[in-house]
Amino acid sequence: MRKFVVEEGLVMPLDRANVDTDFIIPKQFLKSIKRSGFGVNLFDEHRYLDKGEPDADNTNRPINGDFVLNQPRYQGSKILLARDNFGCGSSREHAPWALDDYGFRAILAPSFADIFFNNCFKNGLLPIVLDKEIIHELFSQVEETPGFSVSIDLPNQKISMPDQSEVYFDVDQFRKNCLINGLDDIGLTLKDASDILDFERRWKDCSPWYFQLSGNKNN
Amino acid sequence: MTGQTLYDKIWSAHLVKQRDDGTSLIYIDRHLIHEVTSPQAFEGLRLADRKPWRADANLAVPDHNIPTTSEERKLGLDGIKDPVSKIQVKTLGDNCRENSILELEMNDLRQGIVHVVGPEQGATLPGMTIVCGDSHTSTHGALGALAHGIGTSEVEHVLATQCLMQKKMKNMLVRIDGSLNIGVTAKDVVLAVIGKIGTAGGTGYTIEFAGSVIRELSVEGRMTVCNMAIEAGARAGLIAVDEKTLRYIEGRPFAPTGELWTEAAKAWKTLVSDEDAEFDEVVVLDGSEIEPQVTWGTSPEMVLPVSGSIPDPALESDPTKQGNIEQALDYMGLEGGTAIKDIKLDCIFIGSCTNSRIEDLREAAQIVADKKVADSVETAMVVPGSGLVKKQAEAEGLDLIFKRAGLEWREPGCSMCLAMNADQLGEGKHCASTSNRNFEGRQGFGGRTHLVSPGMAAAAAIYGRFVDVRKL
Numbered sequence: 186m187r188k189f190v191v192e193e194g195l196v197m198p199l200d201r202a203n204v205d206t207d208f209i210i211p212k213q214f215l216k217s218i219k220r221s222g223f224g225v226n227l228f229d230e231h232r233y234l235d236k237g238e239p240d241a242d243n244t245n246r247p248i249n250g251d252f253v254l255n256q257p258r259y260q261g262s263k264i265l266l267a268r269d270n271f272g273c274g275s276s277r278e279h280a281p282w283a284l285d286d287y288g289f290r291a292i293l294a295p296s297f298a299d300i301f302f303n304n305c306f307k308n309g310l311l312p313i314v315l316d317k318e319i320i321h322e323l324f325s326q327v328e329e330t331p332g333f334s335v336s337i338d339l340p341n342q343k344i345s346m347p348d349q350s351e352v353y354f355d356v357d358q359f360r361k362n363c364l365i366n367g368l369d370d371i372g373l374t375l376k377d378a379s380d381i382l383d384f385e386r387r388w389k390d391c392s393p394w395y396f397q398l399s400g401n402k403n404n
Numbered sequence: 405m406t407g408q409t410l411y412d413k414i415w416s417a418h419l420v421k422q423r424d425d426g427t428s429l430i431y432i433d434r435h436l437i438h439e440v441t442s443p444q445a446f447e448g449l450r451l452a453d454r455k456p457w458r459a460d461a462n463l464a465v466p467d468h469n470i471p472t473t474s475e476e477r478k479l480g481l482d483g484i485k486d487p488v489s490k491i492q493v494k495t496l497g498d499n500c501r502e503n504s505i506l507e508l509e510m511n512d513l514r515q516g517i518v519h520v521v522g523p524e525q526g527a528t529l530p531g532m533t534i535v536c537g538d539s540h541t542s543t544h545g546a547l548g549a550l551a552h553g554i555g556t557s558e559v560e561h562v563l564a565t566q567c568l569m570q571k572k573m574k575n576m577l578v579r580i581d582g583s584l585n586i587g588v589t590a591k592d593v594v595l596a597v598i599g600k601i602g603t604a605g606g607t608g609y610t611i612e613f614a615g616s617v618i619r620e621l622s623v624e625g626r627m628t629v630c631n632m633a634i635e636a637g638a639r640a641g642l643i644a645v646d647e648k649t650l651r652y653i654e655g656r657p658f659a660p661t662g663e664l665w666t667e668a669a670k671a672w673k674t675l676v677s678d679e680d681a682e683f684d685e686v687v688v689l690d691g692s693e694i695e696p697q698v699t700w701g702t703s704p705e706m707v708l709p710v711s712g713s714i715p716d717p718a719l720e721s722d723p724t725k726q727g728n729i730e731q732a733l734d735y736m737g738l739e740g741g742t743a744i745k746d747i748k749l750d751c752i753f754i755g756s757c758t759n760s761r762i763e764d765l766r767e768a769a770q771i772v773a774d775k776k777v778a779d780s781v782e783t784a785m786v787v788p789g790s791g792l793v794k795k796q797a798e799a800e801g802l803d804l805i806f807k808r809a810g811l812e813w814r815e816p817g818c819s820m821c822l823a824m825n826a827d828q829l830g831e832g833k834h835c836a837s838t839s840n841r842n843f844e845g846r847q848g849f850g851g852r853t854h855l856v857s858p859g860m861a862a863a864a865a866i867y868g869r870f871v872d873v874r875k876l
C-alpha cells in the first residue's frame with residue numbers, strides 16, 4: 186500500500202450532505218474487474234452531461250461546467266472538503282479507488298459512513314473527521330480564497346492552514362501506523378496465523394455446525 | 405457485571421485476539437461472494453501467491469449483473485449481452501473453480517440474490533459472523549447472526565485469513581412497541597425508523613431491533629428490517645433468536661441435522677440480549693402509529709407516511725436542510741407541498757434483497773389479483789429473489805396472477821434495484837420500488853425512485869399513483 190506521511194495540496198469543496206457511493210462512482214463502472222482507471226469517471230453523473238459507459242472514451246463527452254470538479258480554480262486538487270455522512274450507501278471500494286485514481290489523497294468532513302471510512306484506509310486515502318464548525322469555516326475560506334491549500338501531517342495529526350494556523354485531528358493508532366508505513370493488512374494478520382488456527386480448533390469443537398458447507402447438498 | 409447485548413455475545417465469541425492499539429481480530433464463519441466486489445480480491449490473492457484460508461466457509465452466487473428475461477437466461481453466459489458484465493460473471497466462476505469455492509451458478513435453481521440465498525440455503529445460521537462485499541449483508545442479522553458489508557480489500561483479507569481487523573461498534577436498541585395496523589409491513593417499519601433517526605443515525609452502531617412488533621414479524625419480515633439497517637447508517641442489524649428463527653432454519657440444506665441440530669438449537673436460544681444489558685442508545689417507536697411509508701426524495705430518510713405532503717423548502721429554516729430538499733426536489737421533478745398520493749408512477753419494480761421473498765410476492769399478488777395495471781404505467785415487473793422463491797411462487801399460481809394483471813414475471817437477480825444489467829429505469833421516470841435505495845441514478849440514469857412496501861407498489865401499479873394500501 187502507498188504510504189501517507191505528509192501531503193500538501195489544493196482543497197476542493199463539495200458542498201452537499203450525504204454524498205453516496207453512487208454519486209462518487211455510478212454502478213456501471215463496477216463491472217470492471219480491475220482496480221485502476223476509475224478516476225476519469227469519478228462523480229460521473231455530475232461532471233458530465235451524458236451517461237458514461239465503462240471502457241468508453243471520455244475525452245469528447247459534454248462537460249458540466251457548473252460542477253465544482255470542472256472549475257478551473259480547482260484543477261489538480263488533492264484534498265476534498267465534504268459535508269456530513271460522506272460515502273454513504275454501498276460497500277463498493279470503487280469509490281475510494283476512483284477518488285485515489287483521480288488524485289485525491291485526503292477527505293475532510295464532519296462525518297463519514299462506516300464502510301467507506303474503513304475502505305479509505307485500505308487504499309492509502311486519509312479520511313479526517315473535523316468539527317462541523319471547522320468544516321463550515323473551511324467551506325467559506327475555500328470559497329473566498331482561490332488557491333486555498335493545506336498541508337496534512339499524519340505523524341503529528343495536524344493540518345496547517347494557509348494563514349499558518351493549525352488544526353489537530355484524531356486518528357486510530359493502528360490505521361495511522363499502517364498508513365505511515367504503507368503496511369499490508371493481510372501480511373500483518375498472517376503473523377497471527379497460529380492464534381487463528383488455535384481459535385478455529387476450539388470454535389469447531391464447540392460449534393461444529395458452522396463448519397459444514399462443503400457437503401454441497403441439493404434441495 | 406452488567407449483562408451483555410446480543411452483539412456483545414457474538415463479538416466476544418469470535419474474538420481471536422485483542423491488540424494493544426484497541427483493534428480486534430475477529431473470526432469470520434461465513435463469507436458470501438458475488439461477482440461485483442470479488443474479482444480484484446481474488447486477483448490480489450493470486451498476486452501474493454495466497455490461497456483461501458478455508459474454502460468451505462465461502463459461498464458464491466452471481467446476482468448483480470445477470471439478465472432477468474427467460475430468453476436470455478436460457479443461453480447461460482452467452483445470454484449476457486454486455487461484454488463487460490459477461491466477463492465479470494465468468495470471472496466469478498473461474499475464481500471459484502480455481503479456489504474450490506462452492507458457487508451456485510446462474511442457472512442453478514438455488515441461484516438468487518446473495519442475501520436471499522444465504523438464509524434460504526441455511527448457509528446463514530444464528531450466532532455466526534457473516535460478511536460479504538455488499539452493504540446489505542446486514543440482512544442476515546434477522547437470524548441472530550452478526551453480519552455486515554465489507555469492501556474489496558476486506559474480501560481479500562477474509563479469503564486469506566478467515567478474519568477481519570475490527571473495532572467494536574456501539575450498541576443501539578431500536579424498540580418498536582405495540583402492534584402494526586393491517587396493511588403496514590416490515591418495510592414501513594424500517595422506513596419509519598430511518599425517517600426518525602436519519603441515514604447517519606446508526607453510524608458507529610450495531611442496531612438491535614426488538615419489541616413486540618419485531619417479535620410478531622415473520623423471519624422474512626425481520627430480514628426486510630435488518631436489510632435496511634445500513635440505510636440508517638448501521639453496518640449491522642440484529643434480531644434476537646426465538647422459536648420462529650429456529651423453525652425457519654430447521655431442514656434447510658446447510659443447516660445441521662439430527663443430534664447436531666438439537667445441540668445447535670440449544671446454543672442458539674441463548675442468542676438474546678440479557679435483560680440487564682445496557683445500550684449506548686435507545687430509540688422507541690410505537691408500531692400502531694406507523695402508516696404505509698413512501699420516500700419522496702433522494703435519500704431513504706426523505707420519507708413520509710402515504711397521507712403526507714412533500715416538504716416545502718421555503719418553510720425550512722435550516723439553510724443546509726433547505727438546500728438538501730431543493731436539490732432532491734429538483735432531481736425528482738417534484739414540487740414542495742405536493743401530496744404523496746398525487747405522485748404519478750411510470751414504473752413498478754417488485755424485487756431486491758429487501759422485498760423479493762415469497763411473503764413479499766404473496767402480499768403484492770393479493771393486491772393485483774383480478775385487476776389490471778394502469779395504462780399510464782409503462783413497465784411493471786416482479787423479480788423473485790431466488791430460483792426457489794420463483795418455483796414456490798409458481799406452485800402457488802402467483803406468476804399467473806401477476807401476468808394476468810399485466811406485470812412481467814422475471815428470472816431471479818438484483819435487476820432494477822441497481823440497474824447494472826439491462827433492467828433500467830428511464831430518465832425522468834418515477835418508479836415505485838420495493839428496493840432499498842433512492843439515490844440519484846440508482847435505478848438508471850436520471851431515474852426517480854420511490855421506496856415502498858410490496859403492497860404499496862402493487863397498489864400503485866393498479867392506480868398509476870400512490871394510494872393507501874389500507875383503504876383497498
Ligand code: SF4
Nearest residue numbers: 540756757818821822
Ligand atoms: S438486490 Fe440491490 S441491494 Fe440487494 S444485493 Fe442486489 S443490488 Fe444490492
